[in-house]
Amino acid sequence: MNVVILGCGLVGKAIVHDLSIHSTADLTVVDARKEALVHVKTLPRVQLLHQSVNDERDVEAAIAGADLVIGALPGFMGFEVLRSVIRAGKNVVDISFFPEDAMALDDLAKERGVTAVVDCGLAPGLSNLVLGQAIVEWDEVQVFNCYVGGLPRARTLPYEYKAVFSPIDVLEEYTRPARLRERGETVVREALSEVEHLEFPGVGTLEAFNTDGLRTLLQTVDVPDMKEKTLRYPGHAEKMRLLRDTGFFSPDPVEVRGGKIRPLDLTARLLCAKWKLEEGEEDLTVMRVEIRGRRNRFDVSMKYELYDYYDVASGITSMARTTGYTCAVTALLLLDGKIAGPGVIPPEYLPRNNGVFSAIMTGLADRGVRFNVNGAGS
């Protein structure tokens, strides 16, 4: 078996590590940045492919021999590459946070006989998965609230933040209007809006604000109240709003001393430098998912909480662990024929496959990624 991993960034690297341990497949790792490939070159059964995947021909060449493709690219290039992979007839598990609608590729995937699991990380990813399981098991799901964030363990002013994935995708989260669902209606709020403070045992107070995290859930499930909020140390959102409201996030060019510049480009440049997670710098991941509904004619609720930390032994970040291992475990299940296709499969559909929900949860637990689960009602 041959698995081709597109992208060897923070998360891609963790996926390669994991598959080199937990599978016997040959692994081809593709990245245009030589310095990114260095991190995985000594792993067993790993072959490096130093090339870009900027156009369809590049993608086809890179994945020609693949039995399965894993997409771990930054959001801005994720969708185009995913389409190329599907068009080439390869099964794929993807974690890139692209702005386009993944479900738009469903017809193409069916036509090509491809199973494409998308948004298969932490959130989107695990958050969709636990909701999907409730939808399968319960009579009715009424409420889905997801709070999630990746944070540095050391809180350094002014931002108390480090980008635990592609920094340009973080800025994207702060600018994309956030869609949520209230009483059955989809409503749109500004990113960074409706800041609230929540307590997380052992971590302390975090702030939660609206981001556009529901994605496929807005069209795939019929839950009347849904929201996803991003978690940060308190004060972060206000600083980001200051930058945004001053115009620093604007993609519209302004004239400055004869030249033209998009303020967002300068801001990304400056913040990426400030937010760079240094080699060995420790992060943590916090997620809380609340689901409420009806089961056997009783009101029921479930609360999933995840606290995950940087792995000192391997040097793999918590965000890479929680995102990458979800992707890796799912990839192994797909290789194993446990996930029915073809089509575009968002994680909320995975529990429709018998045993897949518990297989993913068990696989994650084996890797030290464990949920605290509390249920109430019958």
Added chain:
Amino acid sequence: MNVVILGCGLVGKAIVHDLSIHSTADLTVVDARKEALVHVKTLPRVQLLHQSVNDERDVEAAIAGADLVIGALPGFMGFEVLRSVIRAGKNVVDISFFPEDAMALDDLAKERGVTAVVDCGLAPGLSNLVLGQAIVEWDEVQVFNCYVGGLPRARTLPYEYKAVFSPIDVLEEYTRPARLRERGETVVREALSEVEHLEFPGVGTLEAFNTDGLRTLLQTVDVPDMKEKTLRYPGHAEKMRLLRDTGFFSPDPVEVRGGKIRPLDLTARLLCAKWKLEEGEEDLTVMRVEIRGRRNRFDVSMKYELYDYYDVASGITSMARTTGYTCAVTALLLLDGKIAGPGVIPPEYLPRNNGVFSAIMTGLADRGVRFNVNGAGS
């Protein structure tokens, strides 16, 4: 008599208004922006000169017939123009907040027989004046603390600030290292540092932070403890520090998408739009000067407080009133032969001229700009 006013911005305009009422001189108002000149064109004895003063020849042409020149230009062009005026042999009163050392022009002024009163606004200006008066009257001045700020009356988030003078000069205040004097030594602190909260009756709590406001005082007076801090509504300095510490105030070009840009240029562009004081928008000025020392072998202290507000009748801002009227009153005293020269005269030297301190204070009171003065000791 002919007075030439260089610059018809927020403050220049107020000076022209005042001189058209309080003197019989003919007034020539020079500005490169036609829209700036519109504001004064119907005033008596006013002649408009629509031209720039970018080089020495322009300045000479503009001031050829002047008995006195008033400099009311943005800081970045103030020093060069002042030098040209002195070189042309014209007496001058200047209020531009330039970064260069005005005293460096003293020799030139003496050589040309010119009296040049510099920094003749609010602070620098009135603050130096009251210190100079204490130096004349007391045996010894030990402490000089000045807190000063121009603020919008309506507090609008996020900045709760409007630029009551040239916005680029405001950013300059936030970046120039602040020099202060402690126990006889000149020390340098970051701009925006050492934020403290102070109470101002009727205004509320304001924050005060270090800015480089002592200027000529660092070389003209022998006071062992001196500081000048800028006043803003609480929270402003932290936001400015956020921008500065992220790199948005940097004058060093960075590469962004092939082009090069100085982050400061983009920031000035964006903040000027946010901070524009709209026509009719009300401002206020707050200043507190504390002076302590010895007089007749007793410890003495004086506290000057100024609360000045936008003038609804004339539409003249408080910052223009307090800055411009100080300049106008001083200009009239200079025209009247009350100020001895030649040389560069910072406001702290003005009280050496008999009667000038009280003449300025009376002139300001006539225009509604009044200090509350509290003294203690003998």
